[in-house]
Amino acid sequence: MKIQNDQKTEDFLNNFSRKPAPPELKEKILNEARRERAEKRVMTPMLWKVGLICSASILTFLLLDTFILPNQKRYIASLVGTQPVIRIQKQDESLLFLAKLLNMTQEAENMTWLKAKLLRKHKSNRNNRYEEFLRLKEELNEDKI
Amino acid sequence: MDLEELYDRFGDRAYHYLYIKLGSAGDAEDVLQEVFYRLARYSIRLKFIRRPAAFVFQIARNEANRFLKKKIHEKNGCRKNTGLCEIISNSISGKDEESVQILSASLAQLPEEQREIIVLKFFEELTFKEIASACGLSINTAASRYRYGIAKLRSLMEGKL
Numbered sequence: 001m002k003i004q005n006d007q008k009t010e011d012f013l014n015n016f017s018r019k020p021a022p023p024e025l026k027e028k029i030l031n032e033a034r035r036e037r038a039e040k041r042v043m044t045p046m047l048w049k050v051g052l053i054c055s056a057s058i059l060t061f062l063l064l065d066t067f068i069l070p071n072q073k074r075y076i077a078s079l080v081g082t083q084p085v086i087r088i089q090k091q092d093e094s095l096l097f098l099a100k101l102l103n104m105t106q107e108a109e110n111m112t113w114l115k116a117k118l119l120r121k122h123k124s125n126r127n128n129r130y131e132e133f134l135r136l137k138e139e140l141n142e143d144k145i
Numbered sequence: 146m147d148l149e150e151l152y153d154r155f156g157d158r159a160y161h162y163l164y165i166k167l168g169s170a171g172d173a174e175d176v177l178q179e180v181f182y183r184l185a186r187y188s189i190r191l192k193f194i195r196r197p198a199a200f201v202f203q204i205a206r207n208e209a210n211r212f213l214k215k216k217i218h219e220k221n222g223c224r225k226n227t228g229l230c231e232i233i234s235n236s237i238s239g240k241d242e243e244s245v246q247i248l249s250a251s252l253a254q255l256p257e258e259q260r261e262i263i264v265l266k267f268f269e270e271l272t273f274k275e276i277a278s279a280c281g282l283s284i285n286t287a288a289s290r291y292r293y294g295i296a297k298l299r300s301l302m303e304g305k306l
Contacts (some may be wrong), residue, residue: 006292006295006296006299007298008299009295009298009299009302010295012244012248012302013248013263013267013298014267015237015239015240015244015249016237016239016244016267016268017160017162017237017238017268018157018158018236018237018238018268018269019236019237019238021157021160021161022158022170025160025174025177026152026156027177028174029152029156029174029177029178029181030152030181032178032182032184033148033178033181033184033185033246034148034180034185036182036185036186037185037186040186061175081237106149110197129243140163
């Protein structure tokens, strides 16, 4: 019985509708809102352009960095100076080339071998570097003999 | 969804809701303006709103409450709620003037939270889900307030129709 009565009340309420808002209200509200948006806009068209260019540059850099060959990376690092091993290798190659020109191949190869050995020991025996050098020199002399 | 589309869909309904809630056409216009300022500031995010009706009415309700709080504070804690019946009767239309008066008088006597739900349901055509979202209630609470409101409205109108 109660449901029926409530249903009647709802049916009664359905006979009513809201009155429309004043007709000029829409234009007034929207114009003010647009003006507010234009005034308080953080991203100007210029800022959008700058942002897009920066994002594109970063993306390009990251893509190139991913696709660059490992050898090229190493070579660049050697030029920049972050990987001394490569730098020394490159120097040695130039030295050997020069030695070939001067007919001093054997001496140059000995020097390269000594340097490479020194470099391998470099990290573990930093404190005894001088003694190690002397020991290796003796080793070299023995090899020669 | 841009501002104009939002206004076309919800502007009049929000104005009507605010008019009944605030009791003044001027205040309703001011608060509706605040609502659209706020929506304008959302700009890009407006495209991602899932339930626009609930979103707009939630902002309208929050702005109206903020406005009322400020008004009450300015008037040292007393809010005049006179003429609510007249306000409601000015904002709705029906088949005859007498039934409009009876309904307005009955709605004015309802507790505010029940009246709000009935207004949102019948005049602003929101679903219970949207009402619950706009008012920050659970759907069950919104539905039960509606049922109590309808029952009370029926008892208030009994014998008058």
